[in-house]
Amino acid sequence: MPDLEQNMIELKAISKQFGSTYALRPTSFSVKKGEFLTLLGPSGSGKSTLLNLISGGYSATSGQILMNGSDITDAPPRKRGIGMVFQNYALMPHMTAFDNVAYPLRVRGVSEADIKLKVLDALKRVGLAGFEDRKPKQLSGGQQQRVGIARCIVYSPSTIMMDEPLGALDKNLREQMQDEIKTLHNEIGTTFIYVTHDQEEALNMSDRICLMNNGGVVQLGTPDELYFHPVNKFAAQFIGESNLLSGTVDGDNKLRTGTGHLLTMPLSRRVPAGETCEVMLRPERIQIVDPNQAESLGVAWTVVSGNVANVSFIGSMTTLAVRLTDGTLFKLKTTSLPEKHRYKIGDPIEVRWNPEDLVILQNEKS
Ligand SMILES: Nc1ncnc2c1ncn2[C@@H]1O[C@H](COP(=O)(O)OP(=O)(O)OP(=O)(O)O)[C@@H](O)[C@H]1O
Ligand SMILES: [Mg+2]
Known part of the structure; x- marks a missing residue:
């Protein structure tokens, strides 16, 4: 060392x-x-x-x-x-x-x-x-x-x-x-x-x-x-791939995005209410909600639903683009499943993430 x-x-x-x-x-x-x-x-x-x-x-x-x-x-x-x-x-x-x-x-x-x-x-x-x-x-x-x-x-x-x-x-x-x-x-x-x-x-x-x-x-x-x-x-x-979201933080520690989503912000790093803020979420931190999956206790998941807009299979990993009804696009990465089990373009899909995985970014000019 x-x-x-x-x-x-x-x-x-x-x-x-x-x-x-x-x-x-x-x-x-x-x-x-x-x-x-x-x-x-x-x-x-x-x-x-x-x-x-x-x-x-x-x-x-x-x-x-x-x-x-x-x-x-x-x-x-x-x-x-x-x-x-x-x-x-x-x-x-x-x-x-x-x-x-x-x-x-x-x-x-x-x-x-x-x-x-x-x-x-x-x-x-x-x-x-x-x-x-x-x-x-x-x-x-x-x-x-x-x-x-x-x-x-x-x-x-x-x-x-x-x-x-x-x-x-x-x-x-x-x-x-x-x-x-x-x-x-x-x-x-x-x-x-x-x-x-x-x-x-x-x-x-x-x-x-x-x-x-x-x-x-x-x-x-x-x-x-x-x-x-x-x-x-x-x-x-x-460095790496990222989903970027921006908006204004309200009094309940939620980020109100331009298209009206209210997304829970991390509890661990509070942004004062009223401030505009940009956050990043890595694609591999977004999970596909599986109704058969046992619930992870203690996580206040943010859940959103939309449709699959794109599927890219690159061997070990598959990247899905998920479009919400307001047009917001999320990229998520999962370990690949065989084709017959993979999502296809247009399929409805529900995804979730742990708000603690949102990374608050600094303004580049500051
Ligand atoms: N001898 C030089 N005369 C004038 N400008 C220069 C000179 N050398 C570098 N620059 C300028 O300085 C900046 C930084 O150049 P530099 O070569 O350090 O970049 P770099 O990060 O190594 O890029 P690359 O990945 O392309 O090698 C560039 O805008 C370049 O045009
Ligand atoms: Mg160089």
């Missing part, structure tokens, strides 16, 4: 402007020693800019960066001890896998005997023992990326940064390499800063996720915090 007590990197109001536009607005947070932190966000949100500021590829417009407590804001990239892995692998095409991995050691003047030991160990760690003599064009995309990772870990940098390292790989290989990178992180215990715009990859791999949008941090927290307690609509929609 990472030593989450010590800060490896501290960002203090760091920002980057290109001309008059901010690629990164003033941003402050810390990365703990040994942590796997993922920068997640849509294209143009500032993820690569932030990596480049930390690695020294860009100079900061304002703010300060500390590494192990020392100010590195103006330190040259080589002095920062950060290893980079890129999406396009950036291998040298005329060199063998061995020589590509040996390169950072040779520029550091390591002896050939040590180089041999370290390169063979690094290639073994990424599952490429025996591939030493292959040139990049004799390797698959996944193998080339493994060489890229070996070249990074071989000189034991204190922090490893990866910018969309799996972006060029197909889905199955991506998932396999996600597990390999996680295992590698556990084995070597180095601080990882990882960039992706794939929310499932971020949820699967990270100790914490830094969700970015428009050059700023929207939410920084564990995968659980981001999934179960997204702070605003952007976070709720970017």
Whole structure:
């Protein structure tokens, strides 16, 4: 487990402007020693800019960066001890896998005997023992990326940064390499800063996720915090699927929606009466009411009925769209049943949820 007590990197109001536009607005947070932190966000949100500021590829417009407590804001990239892995692998095409991995050691003047030991160990760690003599064009995309990772870990940098390292790989290989990178992180215990715009990859791999949008941090927290307690609509929609409802809270702790529904709000987090409010409900928290099902005691279910508007079967899970008579649409997710037992478009359906599963979202402008 990472030593989450010590800060490896501290960002203090760091920002980057290109001309008059901010690629990164003033941003402050810390990365703990040994942590796997993922920068997640849509294209143009500032993820690569932030990596480049930390690695020294860009100079900061304002703010300060500390590494192990020392100010590195103006330190040259080589002095920062950060290893980079890129999406396009950036291998040298005329060199063998061995020589590509040996390169950072040779520029550091390591002896050939040590180089041999370290390169063979690094290639073994990424599952490429025996591939030493292959040139990049004799390797698959996944193998080339493994060489890229070996070249990074071989000189034991204190922090490893990866910018969309799996972006060029197909889905199955991506998932396999996600597990390999996680295992590698556990084995070597180095601080990882990882960039992706794939929310499932971020949820699967990270100790914490830094969700970015428009050059700023929207939410920084564990995968659980981001999934179960997204702070605003952007976070709720970017991670996972969500049903969003808005309205005004009345004196009985009910949300009156625009179409006149009165929905019970959570008791655990009260919103003052009279305030407008937006709430989110995850599709898997909505259940289909089964008259034969034993009642769960102690839950004040909210029950609504409508008709099935769409059915999407994707193997293990089925997503149903349920349209209420006023037109409100809910998406719900259940484990799949065989086709003859599945709902069809137009079928009447009754669904329910526990009001405590409603997540109250912050206004994005606040
Ligand atoms: N060298 C540059 N000159 C001008 N603008 C830039 C430069 N680099 C980045 N930007 C702008 O800064 C913003 C953030 O870019 P950045 O590359 O950090 O995004 P990103 O989150 O990495 O996106 P992607 O997922 O597409 O890689 C974008 O609007 C981009 O156009
Ligand atoms: Mg980028």
